[in-house]
Amino acid sequence: MLHAQNRELVVPGQLIAEGGYSIHEGVFREGSSIYSSVVGLVDVRGHDISVIPLRSRYVPRRGDVVIGVVVDTHASGWILDLNSPYDGNLFVSNLLQRKVDLSREDISQYLGVGDVVVVEIMDVDERMRVLLEASGPGMGRITSGKLVEITPAKIPRVIGKKGSMLATLQNTSGCKLRVGRNGRIMVWGEDTHMVNAVVEALLMIEREAHLSGLTDRVHQFLEKMKSGGE
Numbered sequence: 001m002l003h004a005q006n007r008e009l010v011v012p013g014q015l016i017a018e019g020g021y022s023i024h025e026g027v028f029r030e031g032s033s034i035y036s037s038v039v040g041l042v043d044v045r046g047h048d049i050s051v052i053p054l055r056s057r058y059v060p061r062r063g064d065v066v067i068g069v070v071v072d073t074h075a076s077g078w079i080l081d082l083n084s085p086y087d088g089n090l091f092v093s094n095l096l097q098r099k100v101d102l103s104r105e106d107i108s109q110y111l112g113v114g115d116v117v118v119v120e121i122m123d124v125d126e127r128m129r130v131l132l133e134a135s136g137p138g139m140g141r142i143t144s145g146k147l148v149e150i151t152p153a154k155i156p157r158v159i160g161k162k163g164s165m166l167a168t169l170q171n172t173s174g175c176k177l178r179v180g181r182n183g184r185i186m187v188w189g190e191d192t193h194m195v196n197a198v199v200e201a202l203l204m205i206e207r208e209a210h211l212s213g214l215t216d217r218v219h220q221f222l223e224k225m226k227s228g229g230e
Helices: 092-096 150-158 161-173 190-209 214-226
Strands: 014-017 029-030 033-036 040-047 048-055 065-074 077-081 086-090 116-124 131-134 140-142 146-150 176-179 185-190
Touching: 014 048, 029 048, 048 150, 065 086, 065 185, 077 092, 086 092, 086 116, 086 176, 146 161, 146 190, 150 161, 150 176, 150 190, 161 176, 161 190, 161 214, 190 214
Parallel strands: 086 131
Antiparallel strands: 014 033, 029 033, 040 048, 065 077, 065 116, 077 086, 116 131, 116 140, 146 185, 176 185
C-alpha cells in the first residue's frame, strides 16, 4: 500500500509505503513499513521504490560516464575533480590506450591542470579510490563548449524517460550535449544565443525537476528563444 504519490516531496522519516516493495536509494524499511531517509522526490516504478534526493553529492560508481576537471598531476597521470567527495585517478595509459614510456614522453602535452575531460569510471575499491579511463567514443580532453554544473540527483531528469528530455534539448536548440552522471554537462553549438538558452533550460530543469509537464515547458522555452524571445 502506498502512502505517498509518485514525484511527491517527502522528508526523512515520512512513511512512503507498506508491503513487499523492493527498496533502493533514499529509503529504509522497518518491518513492513518503508520510510524516506532523505528530503526528496518519491520514485515508484512497479514494485521498486526509491527517493531521489533534492540535494546530493555524486558518489562514483563503476561504469558511469562523468566529466572531470584536472586538479593535479603525478608521474604517471592526473588527478581529476569529479564534483564528488572522491577524486579520480587517470593514468596516461588509460587516456591514450597504449603503453607509455614515462622516461621519454612528457605527459603534460596531453593534459594539464584545469583541463576538462570526459571519462568513464573503471573501478571503485572499498576505500573509494576511483580509477578512470577514456577509451569510449567522445571521451578524452574537451577543448570547446560550455560547461554547466547542476545537482547530480537531477541528471536523470535531464535525460528523461527513454532520453526524451535530452532529445528535446538537442533537437529544439540545435545544440549537442554530453551529460555526465556527476552533474556536469557540456553544451556545444554554433549559435551562442541558443547555447545560452540551453544553459537556462538546464537550470530550469534543476529548479523544477519535481513538477510535471516539464518537458513541454522546456520545449516551449527553447522555441521562444529560437524565435528571438527573451
